[in-house]
Amino acid sequence: MExxxxxxxxxxxxxxxxxxxxxxxxxxxxxxxxYIRNGDHQLVINAAEIHFLSSAGIRSLVRIHKExxxxxxxxxxxxxxxxxISTLQMTGFGMWLTTSVIQADDESxxxxxxxxxLPENCYxxxxxxxxxxxxxxxxxxxxxxxxxxxxxxxxxxGTFGLxxxxxxxxxxxxxxxxxxxxxxxxxxxxxxxxxxxxxxxxLKLENFVPDLYAIQxxxxxxxxxxxxxFTPNEDGTPxxxxxxxxxxxxxxSASQIVxxxxxxxxxxxxxHLIQSPTKIEESELxxxxxxxxxxxxSGERIHAKEQALVVGIASNSFNINDSTSNxxxxxxxxxxxxxxxxxxxxxxLQNGQINLEEQVQKFLNGPPPKALLxxxxxxxxxxxxxxxxxxxxxxxxAPVKPEEAKQ
Amino acid sequence: MNLIIGAFTIGLILSxxxxxxxxxxxxxKFTDITVDGSLTLGAxxxxxxxxxxxxxxxxxFLAFIAGMAAGSITGVLYTKFKIQEILAxxxxxxxxxxxxxxxxxxxxxxxxDTKTVSEIPEKLLLDFTDGNKNxxxxxxxxxxxxxxxxxxxxxxxxLIGWLLNKFLLxxxxxxxxxxxxxxxxxxxxxxxxxxxxxxSLALSNGLVALSGALLAQYQGFADVQMGIGMMVWGLAxxxxxxxxxxxxTIGIAIAGTILGTILFRLLIAIALRWGLNPNDLxxxxxxxxxAALVAPQWFKSLHKKLSKNSHHA
Amino acid sequence: MLExxxxxxxFFPQTVNEVKALRQVDLRIEEGSFTAIIGTNGSGxxxxxxxxxxxxxxxxxxxxxxxxxxxxxxxxxxxxLIGRVFQNPFAGTAADMSIAENIVMAMRRGQSRPLTxxxxxxxxxxxxxRVRMLNMGLxxxxxxxxxxxxxxxxxxxxxxxxxWLKPKLLLLDEHTAALDPKSAAKVAELTKxxxxxxxxxxxxxxxxxxxxxxxxxxxxxxxRGQIVEDYQKENKKRVRxxxxxxxxxxxxxxxxxxxxVAALLTxxxx
Ligand SMILES: Nc1ncnc2c1ncn2[C@@H]1O[C@H](COP(=O)(O)OP(=O)(O)OP(=O)(O)O)[C@@H](O)[C@H]1O
Ligand SMILES: [Mg+2]
Numbered sequence: 007m008e009x010x011x012x013x014x015x016x017x018x019x020x021x022x023x024x025x026x027x028x029x030x031x032x033x034x035x036x037x038x039x040x041y042i043r044n045g046d047h048q049l050v051i052n053a054a055e056i057h058f059l060s061s062a063g064i065r066s067l068v069r070i071h072k073e074x075x076x077x078x079x080x081x082x083x084x085x086x087x088x089x090x091i092s093t094l095q096m097t098g099f100g101m102w103l104t105t106s107v108i109q110a111d112d113e114s115x116x117x118x119x120x121x122x123x124l125p126e127n128c129y130x131x132x133x134x135x136x137x138x139x140x141x142x143x144x145x146x147x148x149x150x151x152x153x154x155x156x157x158x159x160x161x162x163x164g165t166f167g168l169x170x171x172x173x174x175x176x177x178x179x180x181x182x183x184x185x186x187x188x189x190x191x192x193x194x195x196x197x198x199x200x201x202x203x204x205x206x207x208x209l210k211l212e213n214f215v216p217d218l219y220a221i222q223x224x225x226x227x228x229x230x231x232x233x234x235x236f237t238p239n240e241d242g243t244p245x246x247x248x249x250x251x252x253x254x255x256x257x258x259s260a261s262q263i264v265x266x267x268x269x270x271x272x273x274x275x276x277x278h279l280i281q282s283p284t285k286i287e288e289s290e291l292x293x294x295x296x297x298x299x300x301x302x303x304s305g306e307r308i309h310a311k312e313q314a315l316v317v318g319i320a321s322n323s324f325n326i327n328d329s330t331s332n333x334x335x336x337x338x339x340x341x342x343x344x345x346x347x348x349x350x351x352x353x354x355l356q357n358g359q360i361n362l363e364e365q366v367q368k369f370l371n372g373p374p375p376k377a378l379l380x381x382x383x384x385x386x387x388x389x390x391x392x393x394x395x396x397x398x399x400x401x402x403x404a405p406v407k408p409e410e411a412k413q
Numbered sequence: 414m415n416l417i418i419g420a421f422t423i424g425l426i427l428s429x430x431x432x433x434x435x436x437x438x439x440x441x442k443f444t445d446i447t448v449d450g451s452l453t454l455g456a457x458x459x460x461x462x463x464x465x466x467x468x469x470x471x472x473x474f475l476a477f478i479a480g481m482a483a484g485s486i487t488g489v490l491y492t493k494f495k496i497q498e499i500l501a502x503x504x505x506x507x508x509x510x511x512x513x514x515x516x517x518x519x520x521x522x523x524x525x526d527t528k529t530v531s532e533i534p535e536k537l538l539l540d541f542t543d544g545n546k547n548x549x550x551x552x553x554x555x556x557x558x559x560x561x562x563x564x565x566x567x568x569x570x571x572l573i574g575w576l577l578n579k580f581l582l583x584x585x586x587x588x589x590x591x592x593x594x595x596x597x598x599x600x601x602x603x604x605x606x607x608x609x610x611x612x613s614l615a616l617s618n619g620l621v622a623l624s625g626a627l628l629a630q631y632q633g634f635a636d637v638q639m640g641i642g643m644m645v646w647g648l649a650x651x652x653x654x655x656x657x658x659x660x661x662t663i664g665i666a667i668a669g670t671i672l673g674t675i676l677f678r679l680l681i682a683i684a685l686r687w688g689l690n691p692n693d694l695x696x697x698x699x700x701x702x703x704a705a706l707v708a709p710q711w712f713k714s715l716h717k718k719l720s721k722n723s724h725h726a
Numbered sequence: 727m728l729e730x731x732x733x734x735x736x737f738f739p740q741t742v743n744e745v746k747a748l749r750q751v752d753l754r755i756e757e758g759s760f761t762a763i764i765g766t767n768g769s770g771x772x773x774x775x776x777x778x779x780x781x782x783x784x785x786x787x788x789x790x791x792x793x794x795x796x797x798x799x800x801x802x803x804x805x806x807l808i809g810r811v812f813q814n815p816f817a818g819t820a821a822d823m824s825i826a827e828n829i830v831m832a833m834r835r836g837q838s839r840p841l842t843x844x845x846x847x848x849x850x851x852x853x854x855x856r857v858r859m860l861n862m863g864l865x866x867x868x869x870x871x872x873x874x875x876x877x878x879x880x881x882x883x884x885x886x887x888x889x890w891l892k893p894k895l896l897l898l899d900e901h902t903a904a905l906d907p908k909s910a911a912k913v914a915e916l917t918k919x920x921x922x923x924x925x926x927x928x929x930x931x932x933x934x935x936x937x938x939x940x941x942x943x944x945x946x947x948x949x950r951g952q953i954v955e956d957y958q959k960e961n962k963k964r965v966r967x968x969x970x971x972x973x974x975x976x977x978x979x980x981x982x983x984x985x986x987v988a989a990l991l992t993x994x995x996x
Contacts, residue, residue, distance in 0.1 A: 147996040202973075277991055302979060305981075305987075382991065583840065583842055584841070585839040587830060590827075591823060594821060598818055601810045601818065601888075602834075604805075606802070
């Protein structure tokens with residue numbers, strides 16, 4: 007079996023030559039899932055030279071079809087010979103057969119007016135409730151924790167958060183396990199402060215509102231104002247986190263934004279707590295190799311090809327981690343960023359404008375998250391791993407006002 | 414004929430040296446240079462004891478014991494003090510040179526008209542021939558005394574060869590042989606490999622000293638230089654023996670070593686007779702051993718080259 | 727059964743080549759248990775086995791067998807208690823000697839070596855009986871030199887030799903690693919059989935995750951001369967190959983966490 011793909015407008019034409027049977031169906035499926043992963047959701051199979059189609063081949067087509075349905079895409083088969091046509095019709099899949107290719111709906115056509123001149127692939131979203139940001143820094147690293155540092159946070163839909171927290175429990179205070187977490191659209195993903203364990207999560211269900219005891223948090227409430235869809239850079243290189251965030255600052259004028267990213271991962275660099283700060287004995291930041299006992303560092307660019315759900319805040323003019331000082335962002339990119347990401351098994355995203363809440367729900371109700379990281383820009387000279395980067399995906403963002411400095 | 418019987422007798426006597434070296438070189442794979450010294454040690458001790466009136470039997474036995482002592486010291490130097498094997502042998506050999514001089518008091522002791530271990534067979538043979546000192550043997554005049562020495566050496570040699578074979582096939586002998594094969598394995602089987610090496614060197618040098626003791630009695634003198642080059646001699650004999658009969662079993666290897674030693678001695682006797690300068694003897698022996706060591710590799714590479722060429726053709 | 731407390735071994739101490747091959751290792755092995763030891767190259771697995779077998783005396787720490795302190799015992803003395811199979815198929819047998827002679831030596835492991843004939847007819851028929859069970863046709867070749875056999879055959883014989891007299895402890899150091907896959911599988915199967923039927927206490931170093939998961943009832947992971955993970959009983963039952971790989975990853979990640987990472991995280995995490 008040979009597959010030759012040619013892109014015509016929004017449609018990918020694939021000429022298939024050979025037998026589509028059990029021995030080729032896996033190759034066929036994988037190749038087509040690859041097209042879908044690359045963002046081609048309008049597929050036309052030119053079946054003129056498919057000489058044979060077995061049940062295994064049909065199963066493969068069904069699998070592709072299902073995948074496309076999830077993404078509002080379409081599968082069409084043209085130029086099929088008598089044998090393929092009769093096979094498909096007998097098995098009840100005649101609907102894929104067409105004589106002339108149906109043009110894809112222009113995904114952006116039924117979109118709200120693009121009054122503000124937005125870049126291609128950027129969508130302004132209706133906002134009734136602007137984003138506000140609350141910071142909770144009761145606990146300053148690396149103090150010994152006492153109960154006063156704890157804030158009980160609730161995360162209904164429409165809230166976003168990241169920081170260090172513990173699930174609410176009846177445990178004694180000393181036994182609370184504080185670890186990294188993120189909250190998005192009413193769900194919480196939390197990493198137990200252990201090296202081995204997978205992240206745990208709390209989902210929005212009926213009237214259940216996830217909550218946490220947090221000792222550090224960035225808590226945003228409101229609606230995202232924009233959506234930007236992105237694909238690899240023109241030279242085929244993946245999109246770096248700081249580059250992506252900078253694009254958002256060029257769309258809206260703000261000094262600080264809150265964002266959520268859903269994207270296929272090129273590589274993540276990050277760290278997470280592996281021991282709860284409740285175990286702190288001396289109020290002194292661990293130095294050197296002692297930090298190994300508290301944090302785990304990815305050590306390489308990890309989780310390639312999986313899907314990231316990132317929640318973060320960024321500023322292009324001040325250091326968000328230290329609102330009391332007027333320092334400008336310290337990182338090389340000229341941005342100050344704080345982001346946590348949960349990692350999920352890959353699932354393709356639909357093209358065009360998609361709904362944040364729906365997409366997040368799709369991931370959180372699917373296979374469980376594999377990891378949770380506090381993203382780090384590894385700018386060590388010489389052997390630095392660089393920053394996290396993504397292949398394609400979506401970033402939702404909204405401006406927030408910098409909070410008044412607390413005393 | 415006397416020449417031939419003489420060569421055979423010396424060959425038999427020296428085959429004890431070769432058998433000793435068979436243990437060190439081939440069984441435990443230890444290149445032991447002590448041999449040059451312990452041969453002289455055996456000769457010197459016997460000569461001194463016999464000339465001061467001791468029984469030749471006791472003297473010979475004590476020579477054996479002294480050789481064992483020398484071998485054990487080499488073994489201890491190697492195992493306990495971790496001195497390389499060649500160096501341990503050289504140290505011992507050098508030390509023995511002085512020891513031997515001390516024992517003898519001078520560099521040469523003649524043993525004329527003294528009793529030797531071949532006394533009893535001599536007497537028996539004389540009784541048998543009614544006191545006739547010469548015997549006609551297939552038309553050859555043979556000295557009865559020489560014949561007696563030859564027969565006693567033959568018996569002794571056969572006895573020792575047989576005992577050695579028996580010994581090497583016992584449980585103890587089996588691990589001794591394995592020590593030269595794979596030390597790690599031997600230790601894993603719970604054997605103190607160091608003790609094994611010390612014992613083997615003792616046994617080996619005991620036999621070498623025994624050979625020296627008999628040689629001194631046969632030649633009628635002990636000389637402080639007589640051990641020089643004997644190690645190479647023994648090696649040459651072992652190699653000839655292996656070429657003659659192979660080494661498929663212990664018995665064959667032992668028989669081969671004895672045969673090899675005799676044959677080598679015969680070759681030397683013939684060469685000397687044909688006018689080889691005795692001073693060149695050691696050089697010829699060394700060249701022979703060199704050739705015997707190198708030839709197999711050389712043949713192999715030649716064979717390879719030839720077969721390569723034939724492939725090209 | 728075996729109790730190791732705080733043993734350390736440094737090679738080339740106080741030189742540029744210093745290697746801390748074992749650092750304060752503690753380990754208890756229960757009677758009748760079968761433990762796999764896994765870990766990256768140079769993590770000290772062989773050194774640990776060598777310390778137990780007595781190839782060297784550790785710099786520090788105590789080794790006990792059944793409460794008896796054997797730390798200062800020499801290697802050959804410990805052979806009364808310990809049977810060994812090495813990674814190198816040539817290491818466990820004497821190549822120039824016959825199968826029968828090799829096995830006869832193993833029949834008296836750690837015992838006296840009397841001056842009686844070693845390979846008797848009786849011994850030979852006993853050997854033939856046991857060798858027949860290997861199903862390698864070796865029973866007809868008892869007088870052949872072991873050096874003429876394949877690595878797999880030699881390793882099977884070494885295993886037989888190490889267990890001929892029931893050892894208190896059987897040590898296997900990657901004993902299938904140098905074999906082709908088929909022989910390796912065969913020797914692994916044989917190992918399992920012998921250990922189970924004789925109820926041996928065994929420790930096995932392996933690089934095969936599959937072996938580690940399938941054969942033993944405990945997995946100990948070493949890294950840099952230390953035991954970093956120990957899956958026993960229930961935990962061992964639960965553990966799967968990906969878990970072991972994960973653990974390797976974690977251990978290695980920790981390794982990459984150096985001072986510069988600490989500085990980076992101080993700046994960016996907090
Ligand atoms: N006899 C020795 N002399 C010097 N260094 C040694 C010796 N034996 C081991 N080492 C060193 O000790 C460290 C641990 O080696 P060891 O052989 O125990 O590792 P291992 O875990 O068995 O590795 P592998 O999987 O490669 O067999 C290595 O750095 C090695 O170089
Ligand atoms: Mg090893």
